[in-house]
Amino acid sequence: MNTSYNWIKSYVPGLSADDQEYFDKMTLSGTKVEGFARLDKNLEKIVVGRIEKLEPHPNADKLVVCQVNVGGEEPLQIVTGAPNAAQGQTVIVVLDGGKVAGDHDGHLPEGGVPIKAGALRGVPSAGMMCSVEELGFDQNFFPEAPEYGIYVFPEGSGVKPGDDALAALGLRDTVFEYEITSNRVDCYSVLGIAREAAATFRLPFVPPAVPATGNGEQASDYISVEVKDPDLCPRYTARVVKNIKFGPSPKWMQERLRASGIRPINNLVDITNYVMEEYGQPMHAFDYDLIAGHKIVVKRAENGEKFVTLDGQERQLDDRMLMICDGEKEIGIAGIMGGENSKITEDVHTMIFESACFNGVNIRLSAKRLGLRTDASGKFEKGLDPENALAAIDRACALVEELGCGEVVGGVVDVYTKKPERREIPFRPDWINSFLGTDLSEETMLGYFPPLALEYDPARRAVKIPTFRQDLEGEADLAEEVARFYGYDKIPVTLPRGEATAGKLSYKNRVEDLAGQVMEYCGFSQAMNFSFESPKVWDKLRLPADSPLRQAVTILNPLGEDYSIMRTLPLGGMLTSLATNAGRRNRNARLYELANIYLPHALPLTELPDERRQLCFGFYGEGDFFTLKAAAEELFRKAGMKGLPEYENTGAYPFFHPGRQAVLRYEGTELGYLGEVHPLAAEAFGLTERTYVAVLDLPALLPFTNLDHQKFEGIARFPAVSRDLAMVMDKATPVGEVEKILRQRSGKLLESLELFDVYEGAQVGEGKKSVAYKLVLRAKDRTLEEKDITGVMSKILNGLSQKGIELRS
């Protein structure tokens, strides 16, 4: 909300804080100011002048030479190219050494445009006459300004040469932009902010005096009002104005509207806008003569009805929308926009002012369904105070009389279906002190309440809340009012006492941190991808149509298809990120991510999905499938997992190379999968290099980890014996099978096992391969004897021959 500081000051007499001080204090008392801008920014040495004489320029057709009275003894000679300049005009003059905000085109350079005396085509010129654009404004702000040319003060402006032109234009003011929080509906108004300012600066708050208005007639003789749906309309007030005389609104009103960013139009429209800003209450005007039966009915629309709003658009209604109707037809969508069929035109004679209160949530939802959010609906949707409706309509009628734009009919038609109760909150100063950690006296606290219109009832030890402060519900709210005006900065600074608690990371978090460390050690950098992605990912990953991974949690209102489903596997993000790196020609990219996948138990979702944190790591460039294994096994060792994982190519993963993929199991439990990305999947993501990815499911992994109970196993003191074994087997036999035999058969004596040669070729025959291992055997408690070794070796040979594996001769 943008508002003139002068407007605020007019209701807080004595407020003299400069812009910065006002900004700081209001922010600290809870009315947050986003920023402020002086209207006379970059405007210097600018006065009112009168063109006493105007002559053609001797050397230029498009220029004229003016003698301009700026209040001094001698007129100034100013050369101008303004097409509208004429003798006798009262104009804006920038003196030598002055400054304007912009150029003719409305471009506003930082620091403004300096103006100096000089000569134009050989004729000296002592300054410049200027347009509103050069002051940094436009016709929206000054409708009376010419489309092109210098600004000319209208007759009767009451300004004389030498006056401060900026004051005359109402530009000696600052516009403050407030960020009003949603609970402070009352502060979406000049009066609301002024009340806060008065309380903040401990000055009296003096709202405008609203005199009684109206002639001897009664509004109720003109119009009747019936509210059929009181749940959506707690109050509806109407007053009548006749003999309407249109004209411009006065300067002071235009200035205040301008500062609020509202374009002055005519006296009646301006009054409506003015009161909306001042009271925060939107109003609407109907042409009385167009109201059938001179009757207003407030009721819900019917489904499927159509209605043309005053902007000429046809709108589709439904039975949740509240309508303003006359005796025959709909004439407005309540709180959102009036109808074309009853709108005020220049021919209006008599009009009805409407000032009502509507259900905020209903207005918001209706506006949203209509796709029509107006200034009025923006106010109503916050939930207005019904008490304010009458105050605002009376203020508007007082302005009608003051501005002489019509004859106000006496009385008001007021249908008040639901009067808000004034809430009472118990006042316990001790509780407030114990809640805030302060030591304030009761008197000090009570001193903050009157400026806020909070009334203390000593007999009941309670504070009575005004209806416009629906946000104050309980004692904590009173504590906040005390804290705000005592000053958050003055509240002491302490630390919680009480029982000490042990700070810690969960075990799960510790394992995750470890996983990150191991990944980084292995050269992988941490990536973060969005949790949602496109369902197209499933096709790119070649998932079959019936894959359970296609059963995803779907967002009803996504930002677009690309962000519409919650991922069921982490590969999409990983491959996209790797492709981004490849596209940017980053060599050897290695990434890991620790984030959730979301697996629904059933669709549509009725309970929360299974969120599983997965470690996904992938790379292209240096390395291969076995690089992935190394990183996974490094993590297992560091996590205290003493056994070795098993890998099996079950061909289960369509996104992997059929010959280069494996499921990873640990003690029989599936922990994840890894492989080289299938060339077609890689291509779908735009990856041209061989790419490898592994996924480990942390909830599955967690039970096998052991960060806290690792034990020292001693260092071997007895000598080791090593034996090399070369074996010949079918080419297709996985070495894992051989290793399994070697491990099982050598039992506890096996210290390590190392594959050192794989050979295929003529020497071992077609379809065969030779595999060579170095076995290191050692006992913990003694030196191995020859018979131990022979025993182990014969067991191994037995095992091998059962599988058809022979020693290489």
Add this chain to the structure above:
Amino acid sequence: MQEKLAKIREEALARLNAAANSDAINEIRLAYLGKKGQLTEVLKGMRDVAPEDRPKVGEWVNDTRKAIEAKLEEVQKKAAEKALALRLEAETIDVTMPAKSAAMGHPHPNTLALKELERVFVGMGYEVVEGPEVEYDYYNFEALNIPDGHPAKDEQDTFYISDKIVLRTQTSPVQVRTMEKTKPPIRIVAPGRVFRSDDVDATHSPCFNQVEGLVIDRHITFADLKGTLAQFAREMFGPETKVKFRPHHFPFTEPSAEMDVSCFKCGGKGCRMCKGSGWIEILGCGMVHPKVLRMSGIDPEEYSGFAFGIGLERITLLKYEIDDMRLLYENDTRFLNQF
């Protein structure tokens, strides 16, 4: 005999003095002291010496041997020293050649900021907990005093899965979940992903991270909230950091505040980072609303508490002076390698 030994000795010492390297020295050693060396030959010739002369001759031979051995040791040492010096010289490297990188990976800057934050709060006795990212509407809104019809519930901000399930828009539901199952005292921080329906640009992302904090105990005051967060700010941004609390509104806290910290780049003088104000907005906080306590099964007459919520990305962007939020989710290694 004596003459012969003297000659051997003289000749041996001379040869040793002239020896160029350890091979040559070894050769000389063998020539005199080896099995077939000259001195050994002399000893073998002792049989021909008269028995009464033998001790004397033995002594001469020994003296000669000692002299040669002493010299041997001396020249050997010298030769070793010389050889080492030569080797070291030959092995001189160009120390300005490029480093051999270990090619370690790098953490995400969000993680660096989060770990720092966790370190501070764990040190203050807070437990790090988590909650679901796909969340019931009840926990995300209603239990936090955001009833139906509240603008914050509007679809433009919230991603809906069904009318009862949403993508959480804040980490605050973890407050409620913790209070429901834990008896005070409670001190937790809850980091995690949250989601808002904002298009991606330099300062917005539909998926980002928050860190929630909650303290519940007897006699917790607004002054405790101030003290705790001031200490956090000093540990996170430096011991000189000052804090400022401004009144604000959140439905689930009352009183509520926003906390600014003195700009850690300019120290409060005003710069581009703090837009000239000297202050940077860091977090929202407040005393837990009595309604929220009651809904979570905690008696507000017995207990009170405070809560705060920190936008992790905001801290990350500020701390590392990253000017575009999109960089955090592109995962370009040229970006990640800088952390």
